Amino acid sequence: MSTHAPKGVGHLRGDEPFPAAAKVALANPQLRRNLQHATTTIRGKSGRVIAELPDWQELRSAGSALKAYTMANLPRLLEQLEEKVTAAGGVVHWAADATEANRIVTDLVRRTGEQRVIKVKSMATQEIGLNEALEEAGITPVETDLAELIVQLGHDKPSHILVPAIHRNRSEIREIFLREMPGVDPDLTDNPPDLAGAARRYLRETFLSTRVAVSGANFGVAETGTLAVVESEGNGRMCLTLPDTLITVMGIEKVVPAWADLEVFLQLLPRASTGERMNPYTSMWTGVTPGDGPQNFHLVLLDNGRTAVLADEVGRQALHCIRCSACLNVCPVYERTGGHAYGSVYPGPIGAVLSPQLTGVEDNSSLPYASSLCGACFDACPVKIDIPSILVHLRNQAPHPRSEKAAMAAAAYAMDRPRVYERAQKAARIAKLLGKRGRGLPPPLNGWAASRDLPEPPAETFRDWWRGR
Amino acid sequence: MRIALFATCLADTMFPAAAKATVQLLERLGHEVVFPEAQTCCGQMHINTGYQKEAVPLVRRYVRTFESCDVVVAPSGSCVGSIRHQHATVARQAGEPGLAARAEAVASRTYELSELLLDVLKIEDVGAYYPHRVTYHPTCHSLRVLRVGDRPLRLLRQVRGLDLVELPAAEQCCGFGGTFSVKNADTSTAMLADKMRHVLDTGADVCTAGDVSCLMHIGGGLSRLRTGVRTVHLAEILASTEAPA
Numbered sequence: 001m002s003t004h005a006p007k008g009v010g011h012l013r014g015d016e017p018f019p020a021a022a023k024v025a026l027a028n029p030q031l032r033r034n035l036q037h038a039t040t041t042i043r044g045k046s047g048r049v050i051a052e053l054p055d056w057q058e059l060r061s062a063g064s065a066l067k068a069y070t071m072a073n074l075p076r077l078l079e080q081l082e083e084k085v086t087a088a089g090g091v092v093h094w095a096a097d098a099t100e101a102n103r104i105v106t107d108l109v110r111r112t113g114e115q116r117v118i119k120v121k122s123m124a125t126q127e128i129g130l131n132e133a134l135e136e137a138g139i140t141p142v143e144t145d146l147a148e149l150i151v152q153l154g155h156d157k158p159s160h161i162l163v164p165a166i167h168r169n170r171s172e173i174r175e176i177f178l179r180e181m182p183g184v185d186p187d188l189t190d191n192p193p194d195l196a197g198a199a200r201r202y203l204r205e206t207f208l209s210t211r212v213a214v215s216g217a218n219f220g221v222a223e224t225g226t227l228a229v230v231e232s233e234g235n236g237r238m239c240l241t242l243p244d245t246l247i248t249v250m251g252i253e254k255v256v257p258a259w260a261d262l263e264v265f266l267q268l269l270p271r272a273s274t275g276e277r278m279n280p281y282t283s284m285w286t287g288v289t290p291g292d293g294p295q296n297f298h299l300v301l302l303d304n305g306r307t308a309v310l311a312d313e314v315g316r317q318a319l320h321c322i323r324c325s326a327c328l329n330v331c332p333v334y335e336r337t338g339g340h341a342y343g344s345v346y347p348g349p350i351g352a353v354l355s356p357q358l359t360g361v362e363d364n365s366s367l368p369y370a371s372s373l374c375g376a377c378f379d380a381c382p383v384k385i386d387i388p389s390i391l392v393h394l395r396n397q398a399p400h401p402r403s404e405k406a407a408m409a410a411a412a413y414a415m416d417r418p419r420v421y422e423r424a425q426k427a428a429r430i431a432k433l434l435g436k437r438g439r440g441l442p443p444p445l446n447g448w449a450a451s452r453d454l455p456e457p458p459a460e461t462f463r464d465w466w467r468g469r
Numbered sequence: 470m471r472i473a474l475f476a477t478c479l480a481d482t483m484f485p486a487a488a489k490a491t492v493q494l495l496e497r498l499g500h501e502v503v504f505p506e507a508q509t510c511c512g513q514m515h516i517n518t519g520y521q522k523e524a525v526p527l528v529r530r531y532v533r534t535f536e537s538c539d540v541v542v543a544p545s546g547s548c549v550g551s552i553r554h555q556h557a558t559v560a561r562q563a564g565e566p567g568l569a570a571r572a573e574a575v576a577s578r579t580y581e582l583s584e585l586l587l588d589v590l591k592i593e594d595v596g597a598y599y600p601h602r603v604t605y606h607p608t609c610h611s612l613r614v615l616r617v618g619d620r621p622l623r624l625l626r627q628v629r630g631l632d633l634v635e636l637p638a639a640e641q642c643c644g645f646g647g648t649f650s651v652k653n654a655d656t657s658t659a660m661l662a663d664k665m666r667h668v669l670d671t672g673a674d675v676c677t678a679g680d681v682s683c684l685m686h687i688g689g690g691l692s693r694l695r696t697g698v699r700t701v702h703l704a705e706i707l708a709s710t711e712a713p714a
Contacts, residue, residue, distance in 0.1 A: 018653070019656070022655060023655045026656065332642045332644070333653075333656055336656055337656055337659075368519075369648075369649065370656075371646070371649065372647075372649045372657070372660070373517060373649070374613070374641075374646065375609055375610070376613065376641075376642070378613070392516065392517055392519075392555075394519075395517070395518060395519030396519045396521050397519075398519055408515060408518065408520045411514070412520070412523035412524070412526065414509075415478065415509040415510040415512075415527055415530075416527060418506065418507055418508075418509060421478075421509045421510075425482045428482055444654070447652075447654030447655075448650060448651050450658070451658040452650075452661070452689030453689045453690075453692040453693045455483050455685050455688070458483065458485050461481055461482055461485055462482075462485035462488040462489060463481055463504070465485055466492075466504050
C-alpha cells in the first residue's frame with residue numbers, strides 16, 4: 001500500500017488555504033510588480049528561443065512518451081540505476097519518505113565528522129526540509145545557488161521552482177546581504193554585478209573549505225548510472241567536484257531509461273525554463289572516479305508520496321514534470337499571487353497538481369481550485385502534462401463544503417428536469433431585487449459582487465422568446 | 470441547412486440576446502434553426518467544480534437531446550469545449566462506454582459559432598453592419614481548448630462600419646474561470662483588473678467575445694467602474710445589420 005508524504009516534516013503543506021494566502025500576496029504592490037516583470041521577461045525570452053526550433057512539438061511529444069514509458073517501467077529502471085551506480089562505486093539508499101531521507105543524509109554527514117555542507121539548488125531537499133533536519137543535528141547547510149542563498153539568508157521560503165527569490169528585488173537583496181552575509185562589504189550597493197560579486201566572494205571561500213556537498217538531480221540514467229544536474233551559475237559544478245563526499249537526493253521519478261534520452265530533455269529543459277538555447281552548466285557523473293572529484297558518492301532515492309501519485313491513472317502525469325517552471329511563468333494566477341500562496345515548495349500549476357497528490361488531497365484541498373483552467377500551462381509544458389485535466393480530476397477527490405454540495409445537487413436536479421429548470425430560471429429574476437451590487441448575497445457569492453456588478457436579469461428567457469415568436 | 474441551437478443555460482437564462490442573435494444571424498443567412506426544448510445545461514460547472522458524478526445525467530441529457538441533429542451550434546466556446554473534450558470522459562469514467570461513444574459522435578457535430586460559420590457554412594462575410602470601435606477578447610476555452618484561432622477576428626474584419634482594435638495581452642485569462650470567480654474572488658479580480666486596463670487602453674466602446682460567461686465577468690467589472698464600455702457577444706455583432714429587423 002503506497003502512502004502519502006508524512007505530516008510534520010518538509011514543505012508540501014501550507015499554513016492556510018490558497019484563497020487566504022493569495023489575499024495577502026495580492027495586497028503587496030512590490031511583489032506584484034516583481035512577479036509581473038520577471039514572468040513577462042522569462043515568457044518573452046523562452047517564447048523566442050522555442051520559436052527557433054522547427055521540431056519543438058515533436059520534441060514535446062518525445063519527452064512525453066519517454067516519461068510515460070519511464071513511469072510504466074519505474075521499478076525495473078530504478079533497480080537498474082541502483083545496480084549501475086553501485087557498480088561505479090556509489091552507494092544507493094532508498095528513502096520511503098522525507099523523515100527517512102533526512103535521517104539517511106544526516107547520518108551520512110555525521111559519519112564524515114563535518115559540521116557544514118554546501119548545497120546545490122535542489123527541489124527534493126527543499127521538499128523534505130533537509131536544511132532544518134541538518135540544522136537540528138548541528139550541521140550548517142549553505143545554499144550556493146544565488147537565489148537560494150538569498151532565500152536562505154533572508155530566513156525566507158522559495159517562491160518559484162527555478163527562480164526561488166523571484167519575489168525579491170535588488171534593494172531587498174542588498175538589505176538581506178548587509179544584514180546576514182558573513183564578511184560582507186558594508187558599502188555594498190544594489191547594483192546587480194556588485195550583489196553577485198558579494199555572493200561570489202562569500203561562496204568561493206565556502207566552496208574551498210567545505211568537504212561535503214548535497215545535491216538534487218535533474219536526471220538519473222538507468223542505463224549507465226549517470227546522474228545529471230543542470231544549472232546556470234557554475235556554483236553547482238563547484239559543489240559537485242570540489243568536496244570529498246557528495247550526497248544526491250533524487251525523486252524516484254527523475255530516472256530516465258537511456259543516455260540517449262538526455263538528448264530530448266536537454267533540448268526541452270533550457271528553452272522552456274530560462275529561455276536559453278543550451279544549458280550553461282550541465283554536470284554529469286557516474287559513481288566515483290579515483291583521483292577526480294568526490295571520492296564518496298551516495299544516492300538517496302526518494303519516494304515521499306510519489307508511488308501514491310503513480311497509482312492514479314490521471315494524476316500520474318504530474319510525475320512527468322522536469323521542473324522547468326514554464327507553467328509558473330505563463331500562469332495568470334501565479335503571476336499575481338506568487339509562489340508562497342501555494343504553501344508548498346512546488347507552486348504554480350504544477351504545484352497545484354503535484355502537492356495535493358503527494359500529501360493526499362485532504363491536506364491541500366484548496367490547491368486544485370487555485371486555477372481558472374485557462375489552459376496556458378498545458379500549452380507551455382515541454383512534456384505536455386495536461387495540468388487542467390488533472391486539476392479537474394483532483395477537484396473530484398477534494399472534500400467539498402456542505403453548502404456547495406447541496407447547491408450543486410439542487411442545480412443538477414433542476415437541470416435534468418426542464419420544467420423545474422424553467423421555474424428556476426424565472427426565480428433567477430428575483431436576483432433583480434439584489435441590485436447590481438448583490439446586496440444580501442451569501443458567501444461565496446458575495447465574493448462576486450465585491451468587485452463585479454451583477455447582470456440585470458432579462459425580461460424574458462431565451463426559450464420564452466422562442467415560444468413567443 | 471437545418472441547425473440545432475444549444476442556447477446554453479447561462480445565455481438562455483441571463484443573456485438571451487446572444488442566443489436570439491445566433492438564431493437571427495443563421496436565419497438571415499438562409500438556414501433553418503431548431504431549438505430542442507429538452508436542452509438545459511452541458512454540465513461544465515459541475516464537472517469543473519469537482520462534481521463529475523452529478524454531471525452524468527446532464528451529459529446524457531445533452532446526448533439524447535441532440536443526437537438526432539446533423540449540426541449543433543452553441544454561442545459559447547466554453548460549453549462546446551466541455552462537450553467536445555469532457556463529455557465522453559465523464560461518461561467513460563462513470564462506467565458508461567455506450568454513452569461515451571454516443572457523446573463523442575454528438576460532440577463531433579457540435580460547433581462553436583465561429584467554427585460553424587467558417588468551417589461548416591464556409592462564410593466569412595455575414596453581411597453585418599456595426600458602427601462601433603470594438604476589441605475582441607479571445608476566451609481561454611475558445612483559444613486553447615477549441616483552438617478557434619483567428620476565426621472570430623476574420624468574421625469581425627468583414628463587418629461594415631466596425632473599427633476593430635487589437636487587445637493587448639489578449640491571450641491572458643480574464644479571471645472568470647467559472648466557480649473560480651467566487652472561490653478565489655480576490656485573485657479573479659486581480660486578473661480582471663489587468664484585463665479591464667487592457668480593454669480601456671484600446672479606447673474601444675465595446676468588448677466582444679464568444680462566451681457570455683467571460684463577458685459577464687468583464688462586463689461586471691467594467692460596469693462597477695462606470696467605464697461606459699459595454700460587453701457584447703460576437704453573435705450580436707454579427708447579427709446586426711444596417712436596417713435592423
